[in-house]
Amino acid sequence: MAMAAAGLSCWGAALGAAVGVPLLLLAAAPRIRRFVAGGRCESAARLEGKAAVITGANTGIGKETARELARRGARVIIACRDTAKGEAAAAEIRAETGNPQVVVKKLDLADTKSIREFADSFLAEEKELHILINNAGVMLCPYSKTADGFEMHLGVNHLGHFLLTFLLLERLKQSAPARIINVSSLGHHGGRIRFHDLNGEKSYNRGLAYCHSKLANVLFTRELARQLQGTKVTANALHPGSVRTELVRHSVLMTWLWRIFSFFLKTPWEGAQTSVYCAVAEELESVTGQYFSDCQPAYVSSWGRDDETAKKLWNVSCELLGIQWD
Ligand SMILES: NC(=O)C1=CN([C@@H]2O[C@H](COP(=O)(O)OP(=O)(O)OC[C@H]3O[C@@H](n4cnc5c(N)ncnc54)[C@H](OP(=O)(O)O)[C@@H]3O)[C@@H](O)[C@H]2O)C=CC1
Numbered sequence: 001m002a003m004a005a006a007g008l009s010c011w012g013a014a015l016g017a018a019v020g021v022p023l024l025l026l027a028a029a030p031r032i033r034r035f036v037a038g039g040r041c042e043s044a045a046r047l048e049g050k051a052a053v054i055t056g057a058n059t060g061i062g063k064e065t066a067r068e069l070a071r072r073g074a075r076v077i078i079a080c081r082d083t084a085k086g087e088a089a090a091a092e093i094r095a096e097t098g099n100p101q102v103v104v105k106k107l108d109l110a111d112t113k114s115i116r117e118f119a120d121s122f123l124a125e126e127k128e129l130h131i132l133i134n135n136a137g138v139m140l141c142p143y144s145k146t147a148d149g150f151e152m153h154l155g156v157n158h159l160g161h162f163l164l165t166f167l168l169l170e171r172l173k174q175s176a177p178a179r180i181i182n183v184s185s186l187g188h189h190g191g192r193i194r195f196h197d198l199n200g201e202k203s204y205n206r207g208l209a210y211c212h213s214k215l216a217n218v219l220f221t222r223e224l225a226r227q228l229q230g231t232k233v234t235a236n237a238l239h240p241g242s243v244r245t246e247l248v249r250h251s252v253l254m255t256w257l258w259r260i261f262s263f264f265l266k267t268p269w270e271g272a273q274t275s276v277y278c279a280v281a282e283e284l285e286s287v288t289g290q291y292f293s294d295c296q297p298a299y300v301s302s303w304g305r306d307d308e309t310a311k312k313l314w315n316v317s318c319e320l321l322g323i324q325w326d
């Protein structure tokens with residue numbers, strides 16, 4: 001008798017949980033979504049007469065950043081490796097914003113020849129550059145190398161953008177006030193700069209390789225800001241949040257987790273808010289060398305605050321790319 005009662009109350013509790021938990025989640029859903037969405041760029045700044053280059057703006061966070069800057073009246077150059085995808089994104093943004101000044105230029109960050117061609121063509125055709133958003137990125141790639149033999153994460157996420165910034169810097173200085181924005185990640189906390197094995201030839205872990213490259217973004221920003229003091233060109237880095245994009249495409253597991261838990265991830269528009277904030281917020285006019293998340297300053301790992309490592313990474317990057325920049 002007692003056993004039957006215990007069994008019944010067990011079923012009752014299970015039934016209660018099965019109905020109660022989903023109901024509770026449903027009731028809390030709007031709050032959870034607001035929390036997940038994170039900070040918003042509240043600035044109403046307009047960008048007529050301003051020009052912006054955004055790398056990897058054919059999809060994800062970059063595309064939404066392009067849409068927001070176009071909406072504010074900027075001339076937007078979508079710099080991407082697949083120009084067909086870029087043209088589709090540009091057409092959509094032009095139609096939605098009514099801004100005809102959204103153009104596409106080919107840029108493959110995994111090939112320094114393509115980066116130089118992009119810069120040559122840009123400098124020949126565009127007389128001003130006020131905002132450079134180094135947004136493109138790869139994550140969790142199986143071991144592979146760029147056309148120049150750099151490990152893919154380091155090559156695309158750091159070295160490619162390092163070279164691009166170097167080639168466009170004079171135009172940014174001429175157009176000052178100007179802003180450089182490096183899209184990094186919270187993942188930089190797990191990164192280290194492994195100077196003895198930058199190309200991951202001795203040991204390679206694709207998750208860590210991503211983190212190392214995102215730490216490189218933070219250190220690059222830090223040293224760049226230091227070197228640009230007094231030029232009215234600022235450099236800041238940011239974490240966009242965990243965002244529903246194609247970034248996880250190289251991992252089947254992450255792709256599934258991203259789908260299943262998509263409710264708990266930012267939309268690409270929400271993920272673009274901190275990039276837009278860094279690009280337009282009036283109060284950031286002379287703020288430089290900082291790291292933001294959810295449209296506010298955020299905590300940088302101790303490795304990301306190491307000036308000596310930042311300087312050393314700068315010098316090694318110049319050596320690897322065969323450029324003189326100081
Ligand atoms: N999504 C997230 O949760 C987070 C994203 N980030 C960062 O945000 C940034 C944007 O990523 P997100 O929008 O999420 O990812 P997506 O994968 O959606 O977009 C990445 C963009 O980078 C481009 N890209 C990749 N490789 C190259 C290359 N060799 N040359 C030129 N462009 C290239 C892609 O082009 P194509 O479409 O042709 O592949 C695409 O346009 C990245 O720097 C990422 O590290 C940081 C933290 C979290």
Ligand SMILES: CC1=C(/C=C/C(C)=C/C=C/C(C)=C/C=O)C(C)(C)CCC1
Nearest residue numbers: 139184185186187241242257258261264
């Ligand atoms: C904990 C947890 C999740 C969150 C993962 C996060 C928060 C990933 C962040 C990735 C970043 C920052 C990538 C780019 O730089 C999932 C997968 C949603 C579901 C499973 C449990």
